Amino acid sequence: MYAGTRVLVTGGLGFIGSNLAIRLVERGALVTIVDSSVPGCGANPFNIAPVKDRVRVIEADISDAAQFEDEIRAADVIFNIAGEISHPESMRYPERDLRLNTVAHLRFLLVCRAAHPGVRIVYASTRQIYGRARYLPVDEEHPANPVDFNGIHKRASTQYHLLLSRLGELDAIVLRLTNVYGPRAALNLPHQGFLSTFIRAALLAQPLTVYGDGSSVRDPIYIDDAVEAFLLAGSARVCQSRVYNVGGPETLPVRALAEAVTAIARNPLVVYTPFPVGRESIDVGAFAASSDRIRRELGWSARTRFCDGIRQTLSYYEKHLNAYLRPVESHLELAAQAV
Amino acid sequence: MYAGTRVLVTGGLGFIGSNLAIRLVERGALVTIVDSSVPGCGANPFNIAPVKDRVRVIEADISDAAQFEDEIRAADVIFNIAGEISHPESMRYPERDLRLNTVAHLRFLLVCRAAHPGVRIVYASTRQIYGRARYLPVDEEHPANPVDFNGIHKRASTQYHLLLSRLGELDAIVLRLTNVYGPRAALNLPHQGFLSTFIRAALLAQPLTVYGDGSSVRDPIYIDDAVEAFLLAGSARVCQSRVYNVGGPETLPVRALAEAVTAIARNPLVVYTPFPVGRESIDVGAFAASSDRIRRELGWSARTRFCDGIRQTLSYYEKHLNAYLRPVESHLELAAQAV
Numbered sequence: 153m154y155a156g157t158r159v160l161v162t163g164g165l166g167f168i169g170s171n172l173a174i175r176l177v178e179r180g181a182l183v184t185i186v187d188s189s190v191p192g193c194g195a196n197p198f199n200i201a202p203v204k205d206r207v208r209v210i211e212a213d214i215s216d217a218a219q220f221e222d223e224i225r226a227a228d229v230i231f232n233i234a235g236e237i238s239h240p241e242s243m244r245y246p247e248r249d250l251r252l253n254t255v256a257h258l259r260f261l262l263v264c265r266a267a268h269p270g271v272r273i274v275y276a277s278t279r280q281i282y283g284r285a286r287y288l289p290v291d292e293e294h295p296a297n298p299v300d301f302n303g304i305h306k307r308a309s310t311q312y313h314l315l316l317s318r319l320g321e322l323d324a325i326v327l328r329l330t331n332v333y334g335p336r337a338a339l340n341l342p343h344q345g346f347l348s349t350f351i352r353a354a355l356l357a358q359p360l361t362v363y364g365d366g367s368s369v370r371d372p373i374y375i376d377d378a379v380e381a382f383l384l385a386g387s388a389r390v391c392q393s394r395v396y397n398v399g400g401p402e403t404l405p406v407r408a409l410a411e412a413v414t415a416i417a418r419n420p421l422v423v424y425t426p427f428p429v430g431r432e433s434i435d436v437g438a439f440a441a442s443s444d445r446i447r448r449e450l451g452w453s454a455r456t457r458f459c460d461g462i463r464q465t466l467s468y469y470e471k472h473l474n475a476y477l478r479p480v481e482s483h484l485e486l487a488a489q490a491v
Numbered sequence: 492m493y494a495g496t497r498v499l500v501t502g503g504l505g506f507i508g509s510n511l512a513i514r515l516v517e518r519g520a521l522v523t524i525v526d527s528s529v530p531g532c533g534a535n536p537f538n539i540a541p542v543k544d545r546v547r548v549i550e551a552d553i554s555d556a557a558q559f560e561d562e563i564r565a566a567d568v569i570f571n572i573a574g575e576i577s578h579p580e581s582m583r584y585p586e587r588d589l590r591l592n593t594v595a596h597l598r599f600l601l602v603c604r605a606a607h608p609g610v611r612i613v614y615a616s617t618r619q620i621y622g623r624a625r626y627l628p629v630d631e632e633h634p635a636n637p638v639d640f641n642g643i644h645k646r647a648s649t650q651y652h653l654l655l656s657r658l659g660e661l662d663a664i665v666l667r668l669t670n671v672y673g674p675r676a677a678l679n680l681p682h683q684g685f686l687s688t689f690i691r692a693a694l695l696a697q698p699l700t701v702y703g704d705g706s707s708v709r710d711p712i713y714i715d716d717a718v719e720a721f722l723l724a725g726s727a728r729v730c731q732s733r734v735y736n737v738g739g740p741e742t743l744p745v746r747a748l749a750e751a752v753t754a755i756a757r758n759p760l761v762v763y764t765p766f767p768v769g770r771e772s773i774d775v776g777a778f779a780a781s782s783d784r785i786r787r788e789l790g791w792s793a794r795t796r797f798c799d800g801i802r803q804t805l806s807y808y809e810k811h812l813n814a815y816l817r818p819v820e821s822h823l824e825l826a827a828q829a830v
Contacts, residue, residue, distance in 0.1 A: 304650045
C-alpha cells in the first residue's frame with residue numbers, strides 16, 4: 153500500500169523511526185528521513201544500514217522545518233516520530249524535554265500546515281500521557297494526568313496535532329504506544345525504558361534489575377507490530393477517530409517479563425531492589441492499554457508474543473552488538489549541552 | 492490573615508494581579524509585584540494607583556526568575572498570575588503563547604523549587620483547559636480537552652504546578668477561573684474576553700456584539716470574589732485538593748448577560764452577528780463550573796450577582812476612563828515583536 157508513496161519520517165534514525173523507514177522502503181515507498189541526532193535521543197546511523205542507499209537523510213531539527221519545507225510539501229504522508237523518550241532525563245532536564253517534545257513539534261506543525269495543508273501526519277505519542285491508570289485496561293477516554301515532564305510535554309504535542317486537525321489544517325492521527333521493544337533501540341544510553349535495560353543486561357550476561365517486587369503489569373509491544381500500526385494509520389482513507397492506543401498482546405507482571413528474558417538469554421539472574429530515589433514517584437505502576445479501538449477501526453492487532461519478540465530482539469543484537477554497545481560520551485553532559 | 496505576610500504577585504500590574512495586590516496591601520501584607528509589562532497582556536501601572544507607594548514593583552519576566560530569586564526566597568506565599576489570556580491571539584501567535592504561558596512558567600517554577608522548596612504558590616489557571624463541556628456544571632474531574640493553543644499551554648503549566656507539588660518540591664494550589672470581569676481589566680486590547688468587550692461598548696455607548704444567538708450559558712465571576720478565592724487558597728493551612736474550580740454565582744445565557752449590561756448602562760443595543768471566521772471553532776460553547784469543592788474545602792463562595800458586579804465595574808471605569816481607553820500601539824505588531 154505504500155509503493156511509490158512519498159513519505160517523510162522524522163526521527164528516522166532512532167528506534168521506531170528506523171524500523172518504520174526500513175519497512176516503508178521494503179514496500180516501495182520513497183522515504184526521506186529527517187533526524188538531528190540530538191545526543192541522548194537514540195539516533196544511530198547503523199539503524200538504517202539495510203536501506204542506507206535507498207533513503208534520503210536530511211540532518212535537521214524539526215524545529216527548523218523551514219529547511220526541509222519542500223520535502224514536507226512533497227510528502228504524501230508524514231510520520232512524526234522525533235522526540236525524547238526518557239522519563240528520568242525529563243526530570244533532570246525539564247527545559248530540554250520541553251524544547252524537544254513540545255516547542256520543536258509546535259514549530260514543525262506550523263510549517264506543515266503552511267507548506268502542506270491537510271497532510272496526513274501520524275504522531276508517535278505514548279501511554280505516559282495517561283499517568284497512573286485509574287482502571288485497566290486503559291482506553292482512549294481515560295483521563296490524562298501525566299506523572300513526569302515527559303508526559304506533560306508529549307501531552308501538549310498530542311493536543312497540537314489534534315487541535316490543528318480539528319481546525320482542518322492537518323489530518324493527524326495520534327498513536328499512544330505502550331512499552332515498545334525490539335531491534336534498533338539504543339542500548340548505550342541510560343533510561344530508555346526498562347525493556348532496553350533488561351535486553352542490555354541479558355546481552356552482557358549481567359543480572360537484570362527489577363525495581364520493587366515487579367508485580368506491576370505491563371503490556372510490551374514488539375516493534376514490528378508497532379510499525380504495522382503506523383503503516384495502517386498512515387494509509388487509512390478515513391479514520392473515525394484520531395487517537396488510538398497501541399498496546400501489546402499480553403499483559404504480564406514486570407517480574408514475569410524479566411524472567412522470560414532470562415529464560416531466553418539462558419544465563420542472567422534477576423535482582424530485585426528498591427526503587428532508586430526519585431524513580432518511584434514517576435513510575436506509572438500497573439499499565440495495560442485497551443487496543444480495541446484500533447482493532448475495530450483500522451483492523452490492527454498485535455501478533456508477536458513477548459517470548460518470540462525477545463528471541464528476535466536478542467538475535468538481532470547478538471549479530472550487531474558493536475553498533476549498539478559502543479560507549480557514547482557521557483549522556484548527561486551531552487544532554488546538558490543540548491539544553 | 493495576611494498582616495505582615497510577605498507576598499509575591501506575578502503579573503501584578505494586570506487585571507487579576509492588581510486587584511489581588513491591592514486587597515493584600517489593605518490586609519497588611521508586604522507585597523512585591525513582578526511584571527514584565529509584555530505588550531498585550533493587560534499590564535497597566537494605573538491599576539495599582541491606590542497602593543503605588545505601598546508595593547514594590549520589579550520589572551522582570553518570570554522567565555528570568557533568577558533576577559528576583561531573593562524575593563522568591565523571602566516570600567511566604569506566591570501568587571502566580573502572569574500570563575496571556577487571549578484565546579484568539581494564541582491562535583495567531585501560538586509560539587508567543589507557548590513562551591508566555593508554558594516556557595516562562597517552567598523556568599519560574601524551577602527557580603522557585605530551588606530557591607524556596609515547598610513554598611505555597613497559587614496559580615491562576617482557567618476553565619479553558621477543559622475545552623467543550625461534556626456535562627454541566629463542569630467539576631474538577633471533567634476531562635481536559637482544550638480547544639485552542641492558550642488552553643493547551645495553560646494545561647501544561649497547570650500540570651507543572653501539580654507535578655512539582657506531588658514530588659513535594661512546591662506546595663501549589665491551582666484555581667481554574669471562569670470568565671472573570673470587573674475593574675482594572677484592559678479595555679484597550681482586543682480579545683480579552685467577551686465581557687471586557689461588552690463593558691467597553693457600554694462605556695462608549697456602542698452596540699454590544701453577540702456572536703451567534705447568544706444562547707450558550709456562562710457563569711461570570713466578579714473580580715472581588717475571584718480575589719477572595721486567591722486569598723483563601725494562599726492562606727489555607729491544609730488543602731485536601733490542589734485544584735479548584737472558581738465559578739460565578741449565576742449561570743446565564745450570553746444573551747441575558749448582554750441584556751443585563753445594556754439595561755444597567757442604559758443605552759447600548761445588542762447586535763447579533765454570526766461568529767467571525769475562525770472564532771466558533773475555538774469557542775467552548777456553554778460553560779458553567781461547579782464550585783462545590785472550593786466551597787466545601789476552603790469555605791469560599793461567589794457573592795456578587797452579575798447585575799451588582801457590572802454596576803460596580805461601570806462605575807469604576809466611568810471615573811477612570813482615560814486610563815483604560817487610551818489607545819495602545821497596534822497590539823498585533825507589538826505581539827509579533829514579542830514572539
